[in-house]
Amino acid sequence: MADELVLCIPRTLLDEIGSFQGVQTDVARYVPRILEAQHTRFVARSLAENDPSLKQIIPYVLIRKGDALLHYVRGKASGEKRLVSMGSIGIGGHINHRDESLFADGLEFYEEALQRELHEELRMDGHFRTKAIALINDDSTPVGQVHLGVVHLCELSEENVSKGEACITDLRFLTLPELLERREQMETWSQLCLDHVAAMLR
Secondary structure, three states: OOOOEEEEEEHHHHHHHHOOOEEEOOHHHHHHHHOOOOOOEEEEHHHHOOOOOEEEEEEEEEEEEOOEEEEEEEOOOOOOHHHOOOEEOOEOOOOEHHHHHHHHHOHHHHHHHHHHHHHHHEEEOOOEEEEEEEEEEOOOOHHHHOEEEEEEEEEEOOOOEEEOOOOEEEEEEEEHHHHHHOHHHEOHHHHHHHHOHHHHHO
16 A cells, blocks of 8 residues: 555645535535646555545445445455445545546546546446536544545446455445445445435435
């Protein structure tokens, strides 16, 4: 992890735009600003994980098919050890230094990095598209203090989805009532998404 460089913004930028706790659905206000080249930089992940003055940008994709969302459990191979064994409805991860060549394109760079992450973590059949629907900031936990999530919705035309990485286990589509039954076993970001799912998906 020490050699991995991840995309970060200064915490002060979030404060400048408008700091929030929980879920923020005003995507147009935040996403273009946080992806401006003048605000972003790549930092060694080992440093960023322990520096609350930085926010690591994390795409967090909800996969929907009909009235169900994709749910999985983070396995022992997960890069984020603090989240192992927790349930999740978000697919995604850090944007690494390898994506830097795309950086000049702003939102286009981000979208390409997002698509790469999706294809690495999942194997999906059929057509799909993604759109940003919210942001997540949770300063109540050590993990949340150093991360800023950009929540995306991915609509699938087929349910044929399988894992692409060993860190994903028990992959299945669940309805909202089924997800709510599992809420307490989920990571904080997934809990926040569930609590605001109506506003996020409208």
